[in-house]
Amino acid sequence: MSDTVTVTLPDGSEKRAARGVAILDFVREQIGAGLARAAFVARLDGELVDLSRPLERDARLEVLTAKSPEALAVARHDAAHVLASVVQRLYPGTQVTIGPAIEDGFYYDFARAQPFTPDDLERIERAVAEAIAADLPFVREEVSLEEARALFERLGETYKVEIIGDIAGRGARTLTLYRHGDWVDFCLGPHGPSTGRIGVVKLMSVAGAYWRGDARNAMLQRVYGTAFFDRKALEAHLARLEELRKRDHRKLGPALGLFAFHEVAPGSAFWLPHGTTLYNLLADAMRRLVTRNGYQEVKTPLLYDRRLWEQSGHWGVYRENMFLVLDKESDPALPVDQRLTMSLKPMNCPSHYLIYGMARRSYRELPIRYFTVDVLHRNELSGALGGLTRVRQFAQDDSHIFVMESQIPDEVERITGLMRTVYGAFGLEFSLRFSTRPTNPADRVGDDALWDKAEGALRSALDRLGLPWELNAGDGAFYGPKIDFVVTDSLGRKWQTCTIQLDYAAPERFDLSYAGDDNREHRPVVIHRAVYGSFERFIAILTEHYAGAFPAWLAPVQARVVTVSDRFEAWGQAVVERLRALGYRVEADASSDKLGAKIRAAQLAKIPYALVIGEKEVEAQGVSPRRHGGEDLKTMGLDAFVELLAREARPPY
């Protein structure tokens, strides 16, 4: 064996290195001292590794500095270790568990009877800063599982010992320890060179978290934090959080008169006049769109006998989430669960199956596409509720499409076209996620053969679309695999909204059929799909995406007339009436405020147009529109403005 190895750098150049030399030494000697100082971690043949690792074989090497996002994730994991080390010093008896880097930061879960207080957090944060200032190197060591087990048993770290058991169960023979100072943890790594390289750490919050995320397990104390290589980046992150806070639909919604919540109906919104307008505009646009695409709107009952849910499978796997209703005519001596014989619908699907089954269907009718906007109820955990995004009552733009198997790819493509139309109209990017059968057989209906078929069909439809998608194994609905659309808003946040789900099980359960061209009965396949997802969630996303300043076609109030003084009220009123007569949503500011104050009020109400009316406008029988944001369009005749508004207020689909 040669005593040198060949190292290929990202630019394609090759260098020879002594076998076994540490990456950092190689970089310093063969590339440059500057890069060696800036280096944080390395990527060796695609795998992130410590700079202290030796070069043992020919490999591709990439040096990552503080500029790379991967390095930041490593630094955050470093920060989690530092956090754990100071917590164990400050709070003896606290056990460590896991502490990964996550999007925007990291967390660490501690086993400790006493929760951390905000004061504790401050104290811990100071100690973390000291540990960073001490600039302790991270030292990697590989040990046998037995050694590791002995070490952590001696330290009394029962969770770590449990994890070692899992690792052993996966067939590993060794694991790696990382030390800084006198503190040790085992960890896949990699880590940065030393604590001093982490930069600045800020602890964000404390929270309870179940061990392994399972409510049957012990409650751990989770500390969330974030870390950045420099203070400016941290401040930019905090500024972004502040921007998110300002755009939060839970603040903007009530402030703009869109919706509100009341404690007597947790998880169910009250739609205020402005919000109802917005809701209806979205619903109307969707109705037009789907009608043009061959859908038929139907309305179905809200309350059903449990037999329906038993047939659909909901009673078995979804009952926890359903609102059950007591049958008052049932025998009071019976146990309560036997008297709860009705349920509010949590989904529209079974009712659409019933409609399908109400007539004999021919292959010539397919695809049959039912569309429903009905109120649905799902009993979410009280602690999981929040704003419009986690609610108990909502409505979907819900459809179930009955197709022949051969029609699946076309239909998926057609649905994707709807998604493009709608999301394009809002300037929302989306990506696709393919979710397959739930891992636990108890969480799904239908046998494996059906799942194989459904997953295969959806996958080939995906391939035909040619859009990039990622796999989300085990996250399918209980009745079928699905394609989720993940939307990215103006702040770069991702939201799961629309969905396409394939269902071979339901037609079996409901004995749905159609007469084929062979004059024999066949099973249709059901496609579940929603474009907005739920109106509630979609309006939350749009509110934050637009920061409450909706485009003219959606704005609850499209224009507000602001007069320079009340001498011009007559023409102001005439303008309001003319525009209203044409169907526009217009109001007047009749206060005795000065123009500047009225403009400010219109701006804060996020109304697309303030129509300034003074002497000039009365003479010209026109208005001077000022767009939200400040653009002054100068005086124009009322007809010219009507034309402008007509263009902008036209629904884009």
Next chain:
RNA sequence: GCCGACAUAGCUCAGAUGGUAGAGCAACUGAUUCGUAAUCAGUAGGUCCCCAGUUCAAUUCUGGGUGUCGGCUCCA
């Protein structure tokens, strides 16, 4: 549901070792008649989340409840 924090005027927030509370904005009234992000003055507005308990006295302390917020595996 579980862990933690929080709950004072429509909104944003002050406040008192336990002696029933204030500001700014908004609202209302009046004056002002004004040209693109705040005219001036006055008035009114409170079950200090709810229910118990302790106390001469509870918005404040204790207990229980409700709601909201941050979380509850992007698995060493």
